[in-house]
Amino acid sequence: MGYVTLFLLAFGVNLLPAFGPPTWSIIVLYGINGDQPLWALVLIGALGAALGRLLLAVGARHFGKWLPQRMQSNIAAARVAVERRKHNVLILLALFVISPLPSAQLFMAVGLARVPLLGFTAAFFTGRLFTYAFYGWTARKVRETDIGEVMFANLTSPWGIALQVVMLGVLVALVSIDWARWLKVDREDAPKD
Template sequence: MDIFEIFSEFSYLGIFLVLIGVNTAPILMPPSWIILTSFYLLDPSLNIVLLAMVGATGATLGRLFLKKISGLFRKFVGEEQKSNLDIIGEYLNQKKYGYVIASFLFGATPLPSNMLFIAYGLMRAKSLSIYVGFWFGRTISYVMMIYFGDTVLRPFFEIFEDRLTGILLIDGAGIGAIILFASINWTVLITQKKLKFVKPKIWRI
């Protein structure tokens, strides 16, 4: 709460900076909607729509940094997985609204998006629509989560009395999802509409 009080002194600018930092980190960070809801509960005079837009902008900028950082680790990815990720990247590039729809649908949920942008970084995705779709999706989801914040936040903390445990479980699920994503044989899925997997070895170590 001390951290929230410190940054709340800077109003929307402080919230913006917090969201950039949280979304640049790959793991061990609470979901952004919890942070925005906490700021709003601390200061109900904040405008919900403006707060959501500021939060979405900070989150999108932070995820841009995370994607760029993740791209630096591409050299450690196994050649089979690297080729596999390139295939899904090329497929999305061929679709006019591929990236914007994918990012919007993911951004419109309260689920953490760190693993999505790590995958984008490993795929070397460069489309600007990634951020456009994500921003709009996050803005919508943040408005809803902030508006119903107190109703949603209390059950979440009751389920995870140890907040670190909740964060670790969410990150664990995200890591599992990215491993599954990288292990799907996208060539077979896209061309033959069949679900097959490649070796689950992701890193060349």
């Protein structure tokens, strides 16, 4: 039952577009309070997180149909520019693996841009295996930490809230930029979805 709850918590938190507690805090909670094998906590947490983010990106993709035509055009031009240069795709994949920034907005941007999601989800999953293992291992070493403080620090921290608001603003700015002009992409090359 504990593993199912862990999966559902990780999955649910990663469906949120903003202001959810980080999944690593759930891993820390389980690592401090339980005796389950750390590898199982990390694997289940990363799987739940990856599937939640994938579904968030798919939802953003469907939401994109209702954006104004100008924004849809900007997003399509950005996708063409990213897909045209393979090193751009690798840079975006690296963002998912090593970025300390909230990943919800990154997944929403990729979903809106209709970039293939499986590679990004796999990179996210792989990166989270390492970060969750680190946090879980640390939690096992520091069992006396106040769990409530660890779990909800980002929700109540002014810096955590400000970062979420800034990232939402960045997402809005990304879809508002005339990417065709800035990236020298012909609007005719941008696919119409």
